[in-house]
Amino acid sequence: MELIPILSFIILVATISTFILAIGAYILYKMRERKGRTSVMPAPRYIEAELFTPNQAVIQQGGPAMQGSPAMQGSPAMQGNPAMQGGGGQVSFQETYSRPNPEARPSMAQAAPAGRAVVAQQVRSRQQNYQMPVENEPEEDPTNKKFMKYTTEGYVPVSKTKTGENLKWR
């Protein structure tokens, strides 16, 4: 038996079947799509969204522009403000939301490999021109960290040791 006629026959059948299959699938798709058709409402110019962000981020990122009162946000004057366009939606924080079940969160934190610490150090030194919008570690008032006093209880902020006392110049 010759190979080429058999191969040609297989290819012919495959090509015709592909045509039939593709057209059939297309017709089926159109029939399904027709069933689920819905009308589309026009979208508004501005939308109100809900933001969930870590507490720390607000301290770092939320400048004065982001702390407008909720009453301000609905005002047409605010909405027409061109400064709003091009980034930085108007944010107002209403409440602190505590995660109802923190244990439910998947544990994604992975220990950074030891070798990575060196890379991170190199990277940090190259970041001089770029300010990090969020610094992750500091959470207390930065003024408290400037001056620490060493006591038997370890390092304590200076402000805590000066209760009821005034500084005296000597």
Next chain:
Amino acid sequence: MRKNKEILRGKIILDNFEKPHEDTGRGNKLMATIFSTGIVSLLLIITIAVTLPITGLSYSNLFVFSSIVSLVIFLFVLLFRYFSTLIMAYLYITKYTVENKSDFFPFVSIIVPVYNEGKVLSNSITSLLDLDYPNYEIIIVNDGSTDNTKEVGQSLVGIHKGRLEMVRVSMINKPNGGKSKALNAGIQYSKAEFVLCMDGDSQLSANTLRAGIKHFTDPTIGAVAGNVKVLNRKKMLTDLQALEYVEGLNMPRSAQSLIKLVNIIPGPVGIFRKKAIQDAGWYSSDTFAEDADLTLNIMAAGWKIYYEQNAISYTEAPETLNQLLKQRYRWTRGILQSILKHKRHLFNPTLNFGNSLVLWSMFYEALIWPVMNIFANLFFIVVALVYGMSNLLAFWWAGIALLDLMTALYCVAVEKEDIRLVPYAFIYRLIFILMIDITKAMATIEEFLGIEMNWGKLERIGNG
């Protein structure tokens, strides 16, 4: 990780970037097109009927001659397309290999738009926390999901330990408005100069940001397109798509990157200079391919686009034929809509030559090539069934399969992909591409007839 449990809930007012709907009289335009096309076709038939006796040819001879001429043209175009893409892709990879770009670590916001991605969202965020990059945040944008996406997303909000540094994860819950609006919401909220836009079901490789962001040291680069790979393999249909992604999508992107004119920044991974997005007029929702539309707008604004093969995003590919064809139908119509939106650039290369070049190549890939492929296959069926020249089919298939095999080998070697994909080259063009091309042709006809369509939603499996 202190205060990690405390999440602040706030309100945010976002510009929806909704353009007023313009009634452009599409119905009248369509009728005029159909009428003029009919007149031209009639004139052509009359001309053939009148001039044929002068040439001395019969109608059957005319069919044979025109078929041979068409076939020769098709073969020429096919070979030119293959080899020009291969050579340009080779030059790109050579240049890429010898180039030594310095590291660059600006702050980047990763925008993750999600709609009913509850099953896969955790995997996506896990992959993002493992990025080998020191300076980024993650913003999840829930586009009014109806499943448990909101709860899953909320459980992920916080300060997490990343591979190199702590990573902040925030979430925006907005009413449903589509992917483009969700991305715009995230980009608006971001304060970073650079944003990475991805799909909620995609997972990034650890090197993605580090590899992609370094190209922005060139101030003309407005965006970097990433490399999309299929996550759910080991099935024939998804394996064929995996081959298509490396051979049919990534290789042309490498070729286009040689001239820094990548025509589509894929939805699963694209890094943008925020200024370029602003210049392009943000993501728009008036087409079904918002990524193609934004890419064309960025190029029209004068920015260059690069392709980074090491910025890899793994995405779930459709597992059933119906889902696949639905996806391709939407892509084709979206691309055609984007091209038509930029028809000013299509017909006037003096506005931006690069943009016109890209638009013509997209037009060719979306419309001309599929039609040529379908006609070539139909021709061989007719020749085999009517004229009994079925042997021709085997030679035709052998030639095409050889070309595909060669390209598949090259692409698999360059991308260090799974060698298992190479044998699929034997049926890739004959069955898979033909099926896709038929869908493309149907979508094209529907687009030009102005038939309405709606967004399909791929049912996620949640593996990987």
